[in-house]
Amino acid sequence: MDMEAVHPSAPSPIQFRDIPEAGIDRALSLAYLAFHQSPEDEKRKHNHDLLLGCTRVGAYDGDELVGFLAAFPFTVSVPGGELPCPGITFVSVAPTHRRRGVLSGMIAELFAKAVAEASPIAALWASEDAIYGRFGFGVATYGNTVEIDSRRPLALRIAPDDRPLRLVDPSDVPDLLGPYYDRTRADRPGRLARTEAWWREEWMVTEDEEDDELSPPRIVTLGTPGSPGSPVGPGTPGSPPPGIAGYAIYRTKARDDAPGLVRLDDLEADTPAAAAALWRYLASIDLTGVVQAWGRPLDDPLLLFAADRDQVRVTGQFPGLWVRLVDVRAALTARSWAAPVDVVIDVRDDHLPANAGRHRLTASPDGCTYERTDRPADLTLDVRDLAAAYLGGTGTDALVRAGLAQEHTPGTTAALDAALRTARLPHTVDEF
């Protein structure tokens, strides 16, 4: 459906409407202009194919395309379930038209589409931190960069799982790892569903987008993966359960002036022992001396079971997924709640007024209601900060302590945080 609107925030008559399939090339040219890139034909085709399956919003000054954003039709895990979630990407405004409300207009279009399509949340990775808070996005997941000095054996406080490790052909990964990955997603909010195309086109691409000296992706599994399409094999009484107990996806690089490096992109494991086996494997690859792990969850058990934290160091922390609660009521009632809570929250939302105002939130492990009320508020906060708390990553108590939320009734944040709590911290590793 072609949506067309003129937004008052834009001083010139900028029009916002869907970009048809025939306009994808033009949109890509605009994106490469905005991101200072000139990709080869193969990469351009790759992006073209990705965009075929996306929502595409354009901003037009007359016939000229001056703004573009796309949204992947993602599904993201939330506590107790999952939600459809447009994943906003390729946000680009022509340098001739910046700071005239083009982005603001495109975001308004995207929000209208999300509401129409009953997607209660939207998400993105930000190129710059300063851009998206004003639109009601909050940082819902964080990642750690972790570095292991692997010139000596990885010291562990627990015994690694001794099941076999196997290298898997990238072409078998969607079949072999897909079902296992889907299972692990259910335990941690913030994880994107990976379609077969996403596995192939994002995770298994031979050449790394940022560093062409890195090897193709290597995939190692712990356990007995079986053959593609049948990841679980027959069990033997008394032996460990059959099937995959964990995997790691990594690339390696030889270096002239230093031992080679292992760059870890994703690692999931069922048990601490399985994780320990995978980490020990990564740290023991010949001709390498460092493991650099990108985007690890903040509660990665490695940080506790490593015996020598001089050897395993957190070298940085960065915002991951920015989440927007497009429909606060639908988002809150769709997640599960860890403890009973009955509070009135007053939400500020300058962009989507339907979310704003006082609401009574009554939630328990049995369900949640969220209705407008005239009762006085127990807590006042901005919709971007509610989004930061939504997946269980940032506590509302921390928001009050930072001066970002106001607690009017003592005890509100303690009750709310107990209810929002998730067993594992939210985490997103799929960057888009």
Ligand SMILES: CC(=O)SCCNC(=O)CCNC(=O)[C@H](O)C(C)(C)COP(=O)(O)OP(=O)(O)OC[C@H]1O[C@@H](n2cnc3c(N)ncnc32)[C@H](O)[C@@H]1OP(=O)(O)O
């Ligand atoms: C999810 C992603 O794809 S992230 C990628 C984002 N894209 C890029 O970084 C590519 C290069 N940059 C651009 O294309 C553009 O400059 C954009 C998209 C960042 C901004 O587009 P614009 O049309 O200029 O934004 P718009 O005029 O709607 O600005 C809205 C508000 O955001 C502010 N803003 C916009 N960009 C930035 C920024 N980079 N840093 C801080 N504030 C910003 C504006 O000042 C304005 O504030 P105001 O409402 O207080 O006046």
